[in-house]
């Protein structure tokens with residue numbers, strides 16, 4: 001799909017993205033097969049056959065006719081029409097189909113493409129913000145480590161730089177990054193609350 005971005009802007013965006021990806025792979029163990037598999041499986045579309053079975057099961061559970069559920073061909077057409085992007089945020093990650101009006105069934109005209117994060121946010125508005133929070137938190141950790149590569153940042157520092165008041169949705173991501181931080185030369189500053197000011 002065409003965008004309004006200029007070529008130079010696009011090249012800069014891609015190289016920023018590669019720099020972030022390279023830095024994340026320092027934590028993930030530089031296993032390029034794993035990294036590529038993760039990207040492919042997050043973007044690869046939902047198999048229309050298994051999606052149809054799932055939707056039929058839900059339709060049945062609501063006491064509605066499964067004949068209303070679109071065919072696999074029609075499900076694929078809905079994804080194609082949306083260019084395999086979330087109708088709310090444009091993300092291509094782990095997209096699925098969701099009902100527009102939850103009071104209605106899974107008929108063709110009541111379906112739209114949503115990513116996993118938007119879907120979760122919609123069904124459970126108070127749930128943890130999912131992978132978007134992880135992205136902000138990772139960027140904050142990356143920025144802090146660029147300033148001081150010897151010391152893994154404290155939760156307080158991460159919260160301040162990420163601009164979030166609650167880290168609980170990314171609790172285990174932070175622990176994972178801390179465990180994998182390649183330098184591992186120092187103890188976390190969390191151990192000493194006074195150090196974070």
Ligand SMILES: [Zn+2]
Pocket residue numbers: 086087088089090091114115116117118119
């Ligand atoms: Zn979305």
